[in-house]
Amino acid sequence: MSTTPTLEQHLEMYRRMIVTRRLEERIGELHKAGKTRGPIHRCDGQEAVGVGATAALREDDHVTSTHRGHAHYIGKGLDPHRVMAEIMGRSTGYCGGRAGHMLIADATQGMLGGNAIVGASIPAATGMALSFQVLKSSRIALCFFGDGAAQTGICHESMNIAALWKLPVVFMLEHNEYGLTVHHTAQSPVADLSTRAAGYGMPSEIVDGNNAVAVYEAVARAAERARRGEGPSLIEAKTYRVEGFSTSDMGGYQDPHVIAQWKERDPILVSHALLKDDAGEARLQHIKDDAIQEVDRAIEQALADPLPEFELFAPSAAYSEVK
Amino acid sequence: MAMMRYAEALNAALREEMQRDDRVFVFGEDIGTYGGVFKVTKGLLEEFGPMRVRDTPISEQTLTAMAVTAAMTGTRPVLEIMYADFMPLSLDALINQASIYEYIWNGQVQMPFVLRTQGGGGAGAGAQHSKSLDALVAHIPGIKVVAPATPADAKGLLLAAIRDPQPVVFLEHKLLYNVRGEVPDGDYVVEIGRARTAREGTDVSIFATSKMVVEAEKAAELLAQEGISAEVIDLRTLRPLDTEAIRASIAKTHHAVVVNEGWRFCGYAAELSATIMDLAFDELDAPVQRVTMPDMPVPYSERLEMAVLPDAAKIAAAARRALE
Numbered sequence: 001m002s003t004t005p006t007l008e009q010h011l012e013m014y015r016r017m018i019v020t021r022r023l024e025e026r027i028g029e030l031h032k033a034g035k036t037r038g039p040i041h042r043c044d045g046q047e048a049v050g051v052g053a054t055a056a057l058r059e060d061d062h063v064t065s066t067h068r069g070h071a072h073y074i075g076k077g078l079d080p081h082r083v084m085a086e087i088m089g090r091s092t093g094y095c096g097g098r099a100g101h102m103l104i105a106d107a108t109q110g111m112l113g114g115n116a117i118v119g120a121s122i123p124a125a126t127g128m129a130l131s132f133q134v135l136k137s138s139r140i141a142l143c144f145f146g147d148g149a150a151q152t153g154i155c156h157e158s159m160n161i162a163a164l165w166k167l168p169v170v171f172m173l174e175h176n177e178y179g180l181t182v183h184h185t186a187q188s189p190v191a192d193l194s195t196r197a198a199g200y201g202m203p204s205e206i207v208d209g210n211n212a213v214a215v216y217e218a219v220a221r222a223a224e225r226a227r228r229g230e231g232p233s234l235i236e237a238k239t240y241r242v243e244g245f246s247t248s249d250m251g252g253y254q255d256p257h258v259i260a261q262w263k264e265r266d267p268i269l270v271s272h273a274l275l276k277d278d279a280g281e282a283r284l285q286h287i288k289d290d291a292i293q294e295v296d297r298a299i300e301q302a303l304a305d306p307l308p309e310f311e312l313f314a315p316s317a318a319y320s321e322v323k
Numbered sequence: 324m325a326m327m328r329y330a331e332a333l334n335a336a337l338r339e340e341m342q343r344d345d346r347v348f349v350f351g352e353d354i355g356t357y358g359g360v361f362k363v364t365k366g367l368l369e370e371f372g373p374m375r376v377r378d379t380p381i382s383e384q385t386l387t388a389m390a391v392t393a394a395m396t397g398t399r400p401v402l403e404i405m406y407a408d409f410m411p412l413s414l415d416a417l418i419n420q421a422s423i424y425e426y427i428w429n430g431q432v433q434m435p436f437v438l439r440t441q442g443g444g445g446a447g448a449g450a451q452h453s454k455s456l457d458a459l460v461a462h463i464p465g466i467k468v469v470a471p472a473t474p475a476d477a478k479g480l481l482l483a484a485i486r487d488p489q490p491v492v493f494l495e496h497k498l499l500y501n502v503r504g505e506v507p508d509g510d511y512v513v514e515i516g517r518a519r520t521a522r523e524g525t526d527v528s529i530f531a532t533s534k535m536v537v538e539a540e541k542a543a544e545l546l547a548q549e550g551i552s553a554e555v556i557d558l559r560t561l562r563p564l565d566t567e568a569i570r571a572s573i574a575k576t577h578h579a580v581v582v583n584e585g586w587r588f589c590g591y592a593a594e595l596s597a598t599i600m601d602l603a604f605d606e607l608d609a610p611v612q613r614v615t616m617p618d619m620p621v622p623y624s625e626r627l628e629m630a631v632l633p634d635a636a637k638i639a640a641a642a643r644r645a646l647e
Contacts, residue, residue: 133399313426
C-alpha cells in the first residue's frame with residue numbers, strides 16, 4: 001500500500017469526515033430533544049484522526065477504539081445506519097442495542113471495538129497483535145487512545161511489551177488536549193507525549209491531527225513497518241476537542257478563543273482546501289450533499305427501527321444459571 | 324494411568340494440548356527459561372520455542388487484557404498469574420472486558436483463554452502471597468472458575484479449560500503441587516461444571532474445592548472414628564455450580580458444611596450456603612455450617628497462620644455442630 005493517498009482515497013476520507021460530522025451534529029440535536037440515552041461523546045473537529053488512520057489500514061486489520069469513537073467506526077467502514085441504530089438502542093444496531101454508543105463492534109470489519117474504560121483500548125490492540133504474531137498473520141492492530149489514556153499504567157505496560165516483542169501494532173494517540181475536564185498540562189509534565197517512545201526503543205512521530213492526509217501517511221508508514229515484523233510505532237496526532245467531554249458536559253473550562261482558533265483549522269476545511277483544485281468545487285459539494293443525505297436517511301431509519309426484546313444470555317453456561 | 328504430581332499433571336495437559344493445537348500459547352512471569360516458579364511450565368520453552376512460550380514483564384494488568392483480545396482473534400492463550408494475590412490487577416480485564424463482550428457484542432466474539440493462578444496459605448508466604456480470592460473471580464458473570472483438588476482433575480480440567488469457548492480462571496493451590504496421584508494417559512478431559520464425590524457418607528455433606536477437599540477428607544476420617552458418616556463433595560468447578568450434585572447429597576444427608584479457604588464475609592462459602600437454601604431448604608435438618616478464613620490478613624508466623632486457616636479439625640467441628 002502506498003504511503004500517500006490517491007485523490008480518490010482522499011475524497012473518500014473527505015466524505016467519511018462529513019458523514020461523521022453530520023452524525024455528531026444530529027446526535028447533538030437528538031440529545032437536546034431528549035431522544036438519546038446516557039452521555040454521548042462527540043468527536044467534532046477530530047475526524048481527520050479517526051478517518052485518516054483507518055483509511056491507511058487493510059480491511060482485515062483490527063482497530064480498538066475509545067468512548068469517543070464515531071470517526072473510528074465510520075472510518076473503518078461501518079454502516080452509519082447500524083451505528084446510529086446502536087446509539088438509539090435499536091435491534092438493528094451493530095450489537096442489537098446491547099452496547100450503546102461507547103462499545104460498538106463489528107467483527108466482520110475488524111472493529112473490536114469501542115472501549116469506555118479509559119486506556120483499555122491500548123492493551124486490547126496489543127493482545128490482538130500478539131495473536132496475529134503467534135498465528136503468523138499479516139494483519140496488524142491499531143489502537144486509538146487519548147492524552148488522558150496515555151497517563152494509565154496499562155499504556156506503559158502495553159508499549160513496553162509491544163516494543164519488546166516487536167508486535168504488529170500502531171499506537172495512535174489522538175491528543176485532543178483534554179481528559180474529561182482536565183487540560184493535558186495538569187496531567188503530564190510533557191506536552192509531546194510521543195517523546196515517551198524513546199524509552200521503549202520505538203519510533204514515533206507527531207502529525208497534524210486536523211489533516212487527514214498527514215495522519216494517513218504516518219499510519220501507512222507505521223503499518224508497513226508493523227507488517228514487516230519491525231514492531232510498533234507511536235503516532236501523536238495533535239488535535240482539539242471542540243465540543244466538550246460529552247453531551248452532559250456543562251462547559252466553562254475551555255477558552256472560547258482557543259476553540260475558535262481550532263475551528264478555523266477544522267479538518268473538513270483543511271481537506272477541502274487540499275482537494276478543491278484537483279477535484280473541483282462542484283464535485284466536493286456533491287460529495288457533501290450526498291453524505292449529509294445518507295446520514296439523515298440513516299437516522300430516520302434508525303428512529304423507526306424496533307427496540308430489542310430482552311432475553312437472558314442463553315449460549316453461555318456461566319450466565320444461564322441465572323433464574 | 325501414570326503416578327504423577329499435581330504440577331506434572333498440569334504440565335502434561337499443557338504439553339499435550341500445545342502439541343494438538345497450534346493456537347495454544349502460554350505466557351506469564353518466569354514461565355519460560357525457568358519453567359515457572361512452581362515448575363508447571365517446565366520444558367515447554369525447549370519443546371515449543373519462544374513464539375508460543377513467553378516470559379513476560381511484570382505487567383499483570385496488561386497481560387490479562389491481552390489474553391482477552393488475543394483469544395478474541397484466533398488464538399487460545401494460557402496466562403499464568405504467579406499468585407492469586409496478584410489477580411486484583413487482572414480484575415479490570417476480567418470484569419470490564421472478558422465478562423462483557425460475548426453478550427454486549429451480541430455473540431460476535433468468543434474469548435477462549437485460561438488464566439491459571441495459584442493461591443492458598445500454609446507455606447509461610449505472608450499476607451500478599453497466601454490468599455484464596457475465589458469469590459472475587461467467581462462473582463463475575465461469563466467467566467468460568469475451576470479449582471482441581473487431585474492430579475487427575477488437574478489434567479482433565481486444564482484440558483477442558485483450554486478447549487472451552489469461554490474465559491476460564493483456573494485456580495491451583497501451592498500446597499497441592501507436590502501431591503501425587505494416578506492420572507489417566509492421553510486425552511483425558513473432565514467436564515467443567517461437574518462435581519465429584521470424593522467420599523460417600525450418609526450423615527452430613529461437606530462441600531469443598533482445591534486443598535480444602537484434602538482437609539475435608541481428613542475431617543471425614545476423624546468423624547468416622549466417632550461414628551459419623553460424612554460425605555465429601557469436591558465441587559471442582561466454582562462456576563457454573565453443579566447444583567444437582569449439591570441437591571442430591573443434601574437429600575441424602577440433610578446436613579451441610581461448606582468450606583472455603585477465602586474470607587467469610589461475602590465469600591464463596593456464603594454463596595454456597597445461599598445456594599443450598601435456594602435448592603434444598605426443605606431437605607435441611609439444621610442450619611448450614613460455614614468454615615472459612617476469618618476476615619483478616621494471613622499472618623506470617625506458623626503458629627499464627629495455622630490459627631486462621633481452615634483445616635480438618637475445624638471442618639470436623641463444624642460437622643458436629645451441624646449434627647447437634
